[in-house]
Amino acid sequence: MTPFQITFHYINNKREIEILENSFLEVNEQIDLYEKQFSNTINSYLKSRNEELGSLEKRYEKIEQEAQKRYDEALSTEKPDDQDNIAYATHISGIDHIMHNKYEEIEKIRLKYSDFLDLFSKSTLVSIYSLNENFLNKICDIASQIFNQKIKVTHFNSRDYLKASFDYLELVIDIPKEPFESTISKLEKIQKVRNKIIHAGSQMTGESILEFVKTYSDSFHYNEESQFLRVISPKFTSEFFGLIKNLYEELLWNLEEKQNYKTLKSILENWYGLMEGKITITEIDTKKTSEKIRTIDFKAESDNAKIPDFYGKLTLTSSKGYLVEIINQTDNAIIEEFVQADKDGIYLEMGLKAFMTFNKNLDIRLLIY
Structure with missing residues (x-):
């Protein structure tokens, strides 16, 4: 068999990809697109922030050197430890004023990028969660067709799409919920955070939400006074991508087993x-x-x-x-x-x-x- 004959055979005998298999391929493409966009944007964010901070440091380097020179000239060599001399040298050199301005500019840059990270991460989290709900709902519809079930997920008449989807898969399609319980528990907590982001302007209340935030303290900061949740790291969002990928992988294998x-x-x-x-x-x-x-x-x-x-x-x-x-x-x-x-x-x-x-x-x- 020549390589040409092999290629020719598989091209002319291409297997038809069925609806269930194709749906998982399609959702993965969407996840990959979101994940790539998130990763590229965050990398660009970090690069821009570091470039701005580096540029600021470079700009202040010469200013600080000149201020230090004025300070050294103004400070009496006879009594360099005298507090009055130090106060005079500090005042005449403007070194305190320069450092104050530098600190304010640094904080302004950090706040600008911190706000961007917060907003972009929340936007991505909301989008991915919505994608997840839509896909689970779609899988339930496809499963009803494959296994010839007259009962649809819409018959469950629930606004909680996450619960309705897994209830449907367990009660109608006979896909056990037990292997997914840990993932479902995490998704339920993410669902509550997502709802608060959308409907309460990121103000978080409730013991389960606060426990969740505490678990991911390296990714979130919670202001107890204002009850505002701020994203401070892309780590959790990146882990969220992995969570739903693992979920879909296991769901695919379970559905494959169900259809023998x-x-x-x-x-x-x-x-x-x-x-x-x-x-x-x-x-x-x-x-x-x-x-x-x-x-x-x-x-x-x-x-x-x-x-x-x-x-x-x-x-x-x-x-x-x-x-x-x-x-x-x-x-x-x-x-x-x-x-x-x-x-x-x-x-x-x-x-x-x-x-x-x-x-x-x-x-x-x-x-x-």
Whole structure:
């Protein structure tokens, strides 16, 4: 098989991406766009702030040197420790006035960028939370179509979209809520903060909100007198992106399990389609063995008499994200030729795109036996 023949085959036998898989790919694109915009803007913010502070320091450097020279000249060499002499030298040199002005200008710059960080971070938080609510609602609608459910998430008639979505997934689609409880708890607290930002001008009250703010004291500052919440670091917003990505990754795997791994079967059958004959994935199961490792075990059958039934263990490991390893332990020449044709796993990785989209650092290892 030549590289051209391989490419030609996969182009002409492109697998159709279904609505559920596509929805996760689309929302990840939106998250990536928001995350890139946030990161670029914050980096630009830090650069501009540091440039302004550096420029101010440079401008005052010469002024301070001249003031220091006047101070030294005015200070009597006979009594340099005399308080009257020090007071006179300080006054005549203007050094106190210069330092006061410098301090005011520094604080003005810091406040300007602090206000920007606060407003931009809150705007991003509100936008991402709204995206999250809309996506969860969309997934519920798609799930109702896939699993032929007449009950829709709108029948729950709740203004709390977060609660309604997970209640729907658990009670109607039979996706257990338990694996998501920790994430749901965090999202509920973020929801309260988000509501206060929108409806109360960032004035925060309530024990649960204050506890949340205290937990993330490195990202928020709470003024007890004015009850105003200010964002002082981009750290929490960056972690928020990671939180919803982890949520969607787990949600995708749970929905895939619920539909008996229909998408994974399609991906593997399409990939193995380069071999002559029809390959059918007859058994498949997945396990998350740790926070970083997920395995997919499967059995494949072929209508080609020259290809016996074989098994596969696909391992996805959160690591560096550039290792793809395919190991063939069968003695079958056709399977070996196929493995050599895509030994870098390019087309396998392309097929698994949706399942890798929320974690770009997944290493792939496939054992065929």
